[in-house]
Amino acid sequence: MEIFPATWRDLTELRHLEQVCFQKDAWPLLDVIAVLSFSGIVRLKAVIDGQMVGFIAGEIRNPPELAWIATIGVLPAFRRQGIGSALLSTCEEGLGVERVRLSVRQGNENAIRLYKSFGYQQIGTWPEYYRGGIDAVVLEKHFSDRL
Ligand SMILES: CC(C)(COP(=O)(O)OP(=O)(O)OC[C@H]1O[C@@H](n2cnc3c(N)ncnc32)[C@H](O)[C@@H]1OP(=O)(O)O)[C@@H](O)C(=O)NCCC(=O)NCCS
Structure with missing residues (x-):
């Protein structure tokens, strides 16, 4: 499993992942486009054999103080293998703020x-x-080392 920044090229796979992970609560198309394109967002995909199996987005709202995790999802067949944890820790690192x-x-x-x-x-x-x-x-979560 590798973690890469996600881009608008991941739109189709992210829509699929959202629908599988969140069903009726999946984001509408415009929100998926926004999370892949707006500035101030750390967006990461977990990839296995060329397939997106997980995604996380964190939005820096008030740098350098506060960010929000906007979404995290891992395809069901790939859960409980540490992928969600790897995405979360990499995203926290990328956000670099004092509070998430x-x-x-x-x-x-x-x-x-x-x-x-x-x-x-x-x-x-x-x-x-x-x-x-x-x-x-x-x-x-507070990151006291970043105060
Ligand atoms: C939440 C989610 C992202 C976790 O992804 P994951 O890749 O399975 O997470 P990890 O394998 O890193 O699990 C980390 C820890 O979370 C907890 N956990 C995750 N899934 C669990 C389960 N089915 N049962 C019990 N504990 C679970 C455990 O503490 C686990 O650690 P452990 O495996 O050492 O016991 C995934 O279940 C998912 O996509 N769910 C649907 C979408 C969703 O609800 N997203 C969150 C919206 S706020």
Whole structure:
């Protein structure tokens, strides 16, 4: 598995990955185009045998202080092999900010376990943020060496 910066050339594969990972919550086309083209975004793909098997995007909102992980997904057949962890740590490195935040559906225990193992801590909830009235859990990690 290798990790590379993603570009607009990855549009088709990223749309596929989004749909497989998030089904009805997958981003619309315009959001996928935006995440592959806007500035201030660290976008990385995990590749095995030429195929995109994972993707992460982190958006620097308020440099050098704060960034948000906008999305992370790994194709089901490639999960539990450390790819999500590798994407997250490489993205955190690339963002280089003091604090990284993210939101996750309450009940998405796999993702929450991953984030907590990385040192993310809950700082709040957004009630009924997701489709179906599911709350968002907001997590944050501090990088004290970057202060
Ligand atoms: C969340 C996701 C990105 C994790 O990717 P991954 O490549 O499987 O992650 P890793 O293999 O690096 O797992 C890291 C840790 O996360 C936790 N974890 C991930 N999947 C898990 C599962 N199915 N069951 C229990 N723990 C899990 C474990 O602590 C794991 O460490 P371990 O394997 O040493 O026990 C992946 O499950 C996914 O794409 N899910 C669907 C999309 C999604 O929900 N994204 C998050 C939106 S906020």
